[in-house]
Amino acid sequence: MQKKQAFALVELLTVVAVMLVLTSLLLPVLSKAKEQAWRASCTSNQRQLALTWLLYADDHDDQLAQNGYTFGGGEPRRRMWVQGYYNHAVYPSDSTNVSLLTDARFSQFAPYLPSAKVYHCPANRHTVQLRGSKSQPGCRVEKIRSYSMNWFLGWIDEPGTRNPPPGYRQFHKLSELQSTIPGQVIVFTDVNPESICWPFFGIEAKASFFMLPGSYHNRRGIMAWSDGHVETKRWTDDRTTGAIIDDKVESASGAAYWHMHEHASPGNADLRWIKAQVSVVR
Numbered sequence: 001m002q003k004k005q006a007f008a009l010v011e012l013l014t015v016v017a018v019m020l021v022l023t024s025l026l027l028p029v030l031s032k033a034k035e036q037a038w039r040a041s042c043t044s045n046q047r048q049l050a051l052t053w054l055l056y057a058d059d060h061d062d063q064l065a066q067n068g069y070t071f072g073g074g075e076p077r078r079r080m081w082v083q084g085y086y087n088h089a090v091y092p093s094d095s096t097n098v099s100l101l102t103d104a105r106f107s108q109f110a111p112y113l114p115s116a117k118v119y120h121c122p123a124n125r126h127t128v129q130l131r132g133s134k135s136q137p138g139c140r141v142e143k144i145r146s147y148s149m150n151w152f153l154g155w156i157d158e159p160g161t162r163n164p165p166p167g168y169r170q171f172h173k174l175s176e177l178q179s180t181i182p183g184q185v186i187v188f189t190d191v192n193p194e195s196i197c198w199p200f201f202g203i204e205a206k207a208s209f210f211m212l213p214g215s216y217h218n219r220r221g222i223m224a225w226s227d228g229h230v231e232t233k234r235w236t237d238d239r240t241t242g243a244i245i246d247d248k249v250e251s252a253s254g255a256a257y258w259h260m261h262e263h264a265s266p267g268n269a270d271l272r273w274i275k276a277q278v279s280v281v282r
Contacts, residue, residue, distance in 0.1 A: 035123070035217065035218065037122075038121070038122045038123040038216070038217065039123070039217050039220075039222070039232070041121070041122050042121040042122065042123065042146075042190065042216070042217070042222050043222060043230045043232075045117075045118045045119070045120070045121065045147070046147065046188050046190075046222055046223065046224035046230045047224060047228065047229075047230050048113065048118050049109075049113075049118065049119075049147060049187075049188045049224055050187055050188060050224035050225065050226075050228045050229075050230065051228050052109050052112045052113055053065055053081070053149075053187055053188075053224075054174070054226075054228055055112060056081075056108060056109065056112065057173075057174040058174075062173045062174050062175050063154075063172065063173060063174075064153055064154035064171065064172055064173065064174060064177075065080070065081040065108045065109065065149075065154050066079065066080040066081065066108065066154045066155075066156050067080055067081060067149045067150075067151060067153060067154040067155055067156070067199060067200050068080060068151075068154075068155055068156035068157075068158060068198070068199070068200060069156075069158045069161055069198050069200075070083040070084060070085055070100075070198055070199060071083075071085065072085045072090070072091035072093075072094055073091070073093070073094065073097075074094075074097070074099070074100050074103075074105070074106040075106070076105040076106060078156075079104075079105070079106060079107070079108055080106075080107070080108060080154075080156070080199055081107065081108050081109050081149055081154070081199060082100060082101045082106070082107045082108075082109060082119070082145065082199050083100040083101075083106040083107060083199065084097065084100040084101070084145055084198075084199060085197070085198060086143065086145065086196050086197050086198070087197055087259050088128040088129070089257060089259070092128050092129060092130055093130065095128045095141075095143040095144065095145075096128065096130065096141050096142075096143065096144055097144075098116045098144060101113075101116045101119050101144065101145065102114055102115070102116050116144050119144060119145045119146065119147060120142075120143075120144055120145060120146050121146035121147070121190050121214070121216055121222075123216035123217060124142070124143070124146040124190070124193055124214070124216055125142065126142065126143055126193030126194070127140040127141055127142050127143070128140065128141065128142075128143055143193065143196070145196070146190050146191065146193070146196070146214065146216075147188045147189065147190055147191065148188070148189065148191045148196060148198075148199055148200055148201035148211065149187060149188055149199060149200055149201065150185065150186050150187055150188070150189075150200070150201060150278050150279075151164045151200040151201060151202040151210075152164055152168055152169065152170050152171060152185075152278055152279040153170075153171055153177070153185075153187060154171075154172060155170050155172075155200075162210070162261070164202065164279075165204055165205035166282075167205050167281055167282055168205065168278075168279040168280065168281060168282065169279050169280050169281075169282055170279070171279075177226060178226075180280065181226075181280055184225040184226045184227050184229075185225065185226050185277060185278055185279065186223045186224070186225060186226075186274070186277045186278050187223075187224050187225060187226050188223060188224040189201055189213055189214065189221060189222070189223040189224075190213065190214030190216060190221055190222050190223070191211050191212070191213060191214050192211065192212035192213065192214055192215070192241075192242050192258075193214070194212075194242065194258040195209075195211045195212040195242070195258050195259075195263075196211065197211060197259055197261070201213070202261075203271065203274055203275055203278060204262075207264065207265055207266040207267070207268065207271065208262055208263055208264045208265060208271075209240075209263040209265060209271060210261045210262075210263075211261065211263075212240065212241075212242050212258075212263055213235070213240060213270075213274065215235055215240065215241040215242070217232065219234055219235050219241055220232050220233060220234045220235065221233050221235060223277075233270075233273070235270045236269055236270060237265070237268045237269060237270045237271075239263070239265045239268055240265070240268060240270040240271065
């Protein structure tokens, strides 16, 4: 009777070692492929947003889609490109309210973009804690919007709030924008998941961010421009990616609070670049 052959311990260890080596070689490749897929999806999302923005102006007698402050829960009398107040410490439910993006009562883009997925970058895994009740505890869910619009475009002034700096041009008609700025301006950009708030993205005339740009893609931000094309920009300053925030304070719950909207960043080349791409000085 022949003896059954079995793997020797050294052979098993060799196989395991080979598998570990192969895994270590494949993981970076798989990770890079996943990042490339996320970036392609984010680029596609913003291209759709930019083309919708252009189409809206074409369908509405040259008027740009509206942009500005919104009320928590939405306000039909104040329709904008989208609505949503994403300060999770104040109004967390807006961060997951699909109707503020896809319901025509609130969103001017709703007839053009029926799916909320186009507003979310797949690399943005940030979640918000929803309030619960005694019978049903709250849970953490992903924010549904990753992008905001340049606040120099289609802006609606809101008395008593911080509006775009007066030293820069605001535009409400596409033809006015195209005749004033021969090149292109940023229309949409991904925004830091902690810093995103209202539907707009702002920078101050002084050396500070109103909101920090996104850096989901290996320290890169993705932005859509007024001619419909999309670009990727690598940030070079740690303050742009949110690693250092001068005005970060603690909320009552003890969590970092990012909504003071005064991110000082003197000498930041990224901020200087963004300022040159969002408007022109009067």
